[in-house]
Amino acid sequence: MSVMTFDTMLPVIFMALMGISMLVYVVSDGYDLGVGMLMHRATDAEKDVMVASIGPFWDANETWLVLGIGILLVAFPKAHGLVLGELYLPVTLMLIGLTLRGVAFDFRVKAKDTHKKTWDRLFFAGSLIASVSQGWMLGRYISGFGEGWNYPLFAGAIALALPMAYALLGAAWLVMKTEGELQERAIGWARTAWGPMVAGMLLISMATPWISATVRERWFALPEIIALMAIPLVTGIALVTVRVLLKTQIVRGPLCWLPFVMLIGVFVLGFLGLAYSIYPFVVIDKLTIWQAASSPAALKVILFGVCISVPAIAGYTVFSYRVFRGKTGELKYA
Amino acid sequence: MDALILARMQFAANITFHILFPTISIGMGWVLLFFRLRWLKTRNGPDKAAAQGWLDAYRFWTKVFALSFALGVVSGITMSFQFGTNWPGFMEKVGNIAGPLLGYEVLTAFFLEAGFLGVMLFGHGKVSERVHLMATFFVAFGTTLSAFWILALNSWMQTPAGYEVIDGVYHVTSWFEVIFNPSFPYRLAHMLLASALTCAFLLTGLSAWQLLRGVAQRSAPKVLRVGLTLAAIAIPVQIMVGDAHGLNTLEHQPAKIAAIEGVWETERGAPLLLFAIPDKETRSNHFEIKIPKMASLILTHELDGEIKGLNSFGDKHPPVLPMFFAFRIMVGVGMLMLATSWLGWWLYRRAKWQPAALPRALLWVFAGMTFSGWVATVAGWYVTEIGRQPFIVYGLIRTADVVSNVPSAMIGLTLALYVTLYLALIVAYVTVLKYMAEKPEEVLQIDAVEQAVTPAGAGNSPVLPAGSTA
Numbered sequence: 001m002s003v004m005t006f007d008t009m010l011p012v013i014f015m016a017l018m019g020i021s022m023l024v025y026v027v028s029d030g031y032d033l034g035v036g037m038l039m040h041r042a043t044d045a046e047k048d049v050m051v052a053s054i055g056p057f058w059d060a061n062e063t064w065l066v067l068g069i070g071i072l073l074v075a076f077p078k079a080h081g082l083v084l085g086e087l088y089l090p091v092t093l094m095l096i097g098l099t100l101r102g103v104a105f106d107f108r109v110k111a112k113d114t115h116k117k118t119w120d121r122l123f124f125a126g127s128l129i130a131s132v133s134q135g136w137m138l139g140r141y142i143s144g145f146g147e148g149w150n151y152p153l154f155a156g157a158i159a160l161a162l163p164m165a166y167a168l169l170g171a172a173w174l175v176m177k178t179e180g181e182l183q184e185r186a187i188g189w190a191r192t193a194w195g196p197m198v199a200g201m202l203l204i205s206m207a208t209p210w211i212s213a214t215v216r217e218r219w220f221a222l223p224e225i226i227a228l229m230a231i232p233l234v235t236g237i238a239l240v241t242v243r244v245l246l247k248t249q250i251v252r253g254p255l256c257w258l259p260f261v262m263l264i265g266v267f268v269l270g271f272l273g274l275a276y277s278i279y280p281f282v283v284i285d286k287l288t289i290w291q292a293a294s295s296p297a298a299l300k301v302i303l304f305g306v307c308i309s310v311p312a313i314a315g316y317t318v319f320s321y322r323v324f325r326g327k328t329g330e331l332k333y334a
Numbered sequence: 335m336d337a338l339i340l341a342r343m344q345f346a347a348n349i350t351f352h353i354l355f356p357t358i359s360i361g362m363g364w365v366l367l368f369f370r371l372r373w374l375k376t377r378n379g380p381d382k383a384a385a386q387g388w389l390d391a392y393r394f395w396t397k398v399f400a401l402s403f404a405l406g407v408v409s410g411i412t413m414s415f416q417f418g419t420n421w422p423g424f425m426e427k428v429g430n431i432a433g434p435l436l437g438y439e440v441l442t443a444f445f446l447e448a449g450f451l452g453v454m455l456f457g458h459g460k461v462s463e464r465v466h467l468m469a470t471f472f473v474a475f476g477t478t479l480s481a482f483w484i485l486a487l488n489s490w491m492q493t494p495a496g497y498e499v500i501d502g503v504y505h506v507t508s509w510f511e512v513i514f515n516p517s518f519p520y521r522l523a524h525m526l527l528a529s530a531l532t533c534a535f536l537l538t539g540l541s542a543w544q545l546l547r548g549v550a551q552r553s554a555p556k557v558l559r560v561g562l563t564l565a566a567i568a569i570p571v572q573i574m575v576g577d578a579h580g581l582n583t584l585e586h587q588p589a590k591i592a593a594i595e596g597v598w599e600t601e602r603g604a605p606l607l608l609f610a611i612p613d614k615e616t617r618s619n620h621f622e623i624k625i626p627k628m629a630s631l632i633l634t635h636e637l638d639g640e641i642k643g644l645n646s647f648g649d650k651h652p653p654v655l656p657m658f659f660a661f662r663i664m665v666g667v668g669m670l671m672l673a674t675s676w677l678g679w680w681l682y683r684r685a686k687w688q689p690a691a692l693p694r695a696l697l698w699v700f701a702g703m704t705f706s707g708w709v710a711t712v713a714g715w716y717v718t719e720i721g722r723q724p725f726i727v728y729g730l731i732r733t734a735d736v737v738s739n740v741p742s743a744m745i746g747l748t749l750a751l752y753v754t755l756y757l758a759l760i761v762a763y764v765t766v767l768k769y770m771a772e773k774p775e776e777v778l779q780i781d782a783v784e785q786a787v788t789p790a791g792a793g794n795s796p797v798l799p800a801g802s803t804a
Contacts, residue, residue: 035644042711050787052784055452055784055788056453057452059404059452059681060445060448060449060451060452062407062448063444063445063448065439066411066444067441067444067445069415069418070436070437071417071437073414073418073429073433074425074433074434074436074437075433076420077425079425080422080425081418081422081423081425084415084418084419084422085422085738085740086465088744088748089747090690091415091419092748092751092752095415096755097756098408099408099412099757100404102404102405102407103404104659105404106400106401107762109780110397110401110766110770110777110780176376210388226786233558249481260405294429294430295505297430298429298430298431298434298505298506299507301434301506301509301680302434303433303437305437305438305441306437306441309441309442313449316449316450317392319449319453320449320452320453322451322787323457323460323621324452324457
């Protein structure tokens with residue numbers, strides 16, 4: 001490939017920024033949504049601790065979605081119209097789910113006691129609706145919004161698998177942030193979610209090349225395939241390690257953060273695999289990032305803002321996680 | 335119904351719901367900072383009860399803030415999607431201008447406020463007093479900064495400047511002109527003051543309700559005073575800014591003014607219509623109640639000044655009926671605010687800031703006006719947004735040309751879902767505020783428990799050491 005000018009590099013940079021925003025969103029709000037979906041398995045006292053464990057973070061986590069979709073909107077306006085037009089209904093459902101979950105955070109502790117149960121149910125329902133919708137959207141997106149009997153089936157499978165992945169991530173978060181009985185139960189939930197999540201991931205990894213010729217050609221060519229094998233291999237090792245760790249005592253002790261961190265690794269690897277499959281398309285087989293991009297002048301203005309603000313955002317995000325590090329206490333209503 | 339109307343209704347429903355909450359949180363952030371500073375100032379003083387009152391006020395209103403903020407966030411996320419789902423052509427045409435403005439809002443404002451909100455809400459005793467104060471400041475600053483960017487974009491859509499068009503796509507020639515476009519300073523000031531007033535009446539109203547119910551004895555008298563003072567100061571300024579904004583609109587968007595005033599034919603010495611029912615079929619008004627020459631006087635500062643009528647704009651003018659009434663509702667509520675805040679402040683001062691000496695009827699009036707800021711703000715936004723029609727970018731791009739081609743049945747279905755959800759949430763919000771106002775000690779109790787349970791770093795919490803389950 002010839003050397004790119006800075007102007008032709010710009011869409012690549014923005015695709016990377018968008019991808020990273022979406023990845024940070026999926027991981028960070030993923031554990032929030034996962035915790036939300038696990039709520040219906042917890043006792044009332046445990047629910048309070050679970051919500052407290054994500055309370056200081058969820059809002060900033062959701063902002064990454066706004067940034068990701070914002071970059072799609074401002075850097076790739078043509079793709080934004082196409083993608084969100086195709087996903088109109090699931091986007092609406094996701095937004096309604098996120099709305100319910102977001103307001104339930106505050107309403108559940110402020111409403112009358114008799115209404116608290118309703119808000120808890122809405123918290124669970126909102127998390128579930130948002131996760132399933134996101135799974136469906138991801139499935140439709142990967143398959144380039146294809147038509148035919150197998151496409152909805154594929155999207156449906158991801159719509160089931162993604163909530164499982166979130167639940168596993170949420171359980172791992174709780175293993176890290178809680179202790180005692182709740183931690184014990186979280187380990188149990190993680191082990192329950194592990195199987196379906198891994199099965200889903202396997203299924204999707206096999207189905208994606210089958211559903212998309214572009215992806216097939218990308219992955220099953222020599223010599224790339226040898227280098228690429230690292231991605232599924234490391235993912236597999238990480239997942240197995242998580243499973244093994246969950247059986248040991250060390251996740252109850254000082255290494256309670258390890259499963260969570262390894263799962264973040266799994267999400268990152270999955271993201272890299274996806275990025276490799278899709279690039280340089282923004283909508284697979286339909287629209288490349290250069291076809292969809294805004295003018296270089298506008299992108300430069302935004303990039304300037306990104307370069308200044310992203311380090312600051314990273315800074316105070318780290319600060320916030322440091323302030324609220326450690327275990328979530330148990331609630332004792334006097 | 336056709337897709338354009340449905341898309342507009344859906345977007346209108348969403349932004350109407352959305353603006354209710356930022357309007358509260360923009361002003362409330364600064365009010366909280368004020369409460370906090372008052373507490374810091376008084377806590378080592380002789381009057382322990384007063385200090386406790388400020389702390390109670392801070393903690394109670396932080397909860398109101400958190401709830402309002404959450405509703406603003408979730409509806410704002412919906413909005414960020416609807417720019418694209420409802421108006422895909424908008425971004426394709428003016429993305430080079432709107433994109434960076436929205437981008438800067440997310441990068442500079444959203445992350446700032448969201449990043450520090452956790453520390454502000456749950457960081458008590460986990461960070462130093464200074465850091466906590468900084469976090470509160472950043473949240474307040476972030477919400478205001480967010481208003482800055484979004485109003486820059488909105489104002490650009492009303493009075494576009496600093497651009498050139500190449501092959502139907504808009505490009506920036508001067509960012510300074512884009513941001514500081516002709517209507518921006520007026521609209522920003524008008525909105526920030528609207529937020530201050532909405533907060534002021536919320537503070538006044540809920541405190542009055544608490545006093546009527548005999549709860550929150552330590553904090554409610556103080557908050558009532560803050561609310562009334564803020565309202566009494568902000569409302570005359572708002573009336574002046576509103577007037578200046580109107581003159582600016584006359585200069586740049588005369589069709590909007592013609593619709594507001596119900597002037598169908600260009601005339602000299604136009605009367606001020608206090609009431610009328612504009613009729614688009616006959617292009618005239620029914621049941622006019624008017625003050626002769628007053629509109630000309632207000633708008634041109636001359637008794638015989640000329641006001642361009644709707645006839646000068648062909649079909650390029652907004653619908654008259656909603657404009658006419660929305661404007662009068664906004665101004666009417668504004669006048670009511672002026673009367674109640676000045677009278678209330680004067681009576682309260684005469685009562686030496688002792689609420690017991692205030693007539694209960696007055697407290698009922700305050701309570702009745704708790705959400706008056708919402709009414710005025712929404713009415714005002716209807717004036718400015720409906721007043722831009724039939725354009726999405728005034729004079730340049732028609733709304734109908736950028737609408738999405740999503741089937742109208744789909745838009746209708748999602749519209750129904752959104753409206754149901756929003757109505758339910760507004761009811762829940764108002765109900766919960768009332769409940770919280772009546773049970774402030776429960777709110778403070780929950781606050782204490784939440785503070786204690788939130789992870790607290792490496793054992794620097796005086797409330798509950800990290801790792802402790804005891």
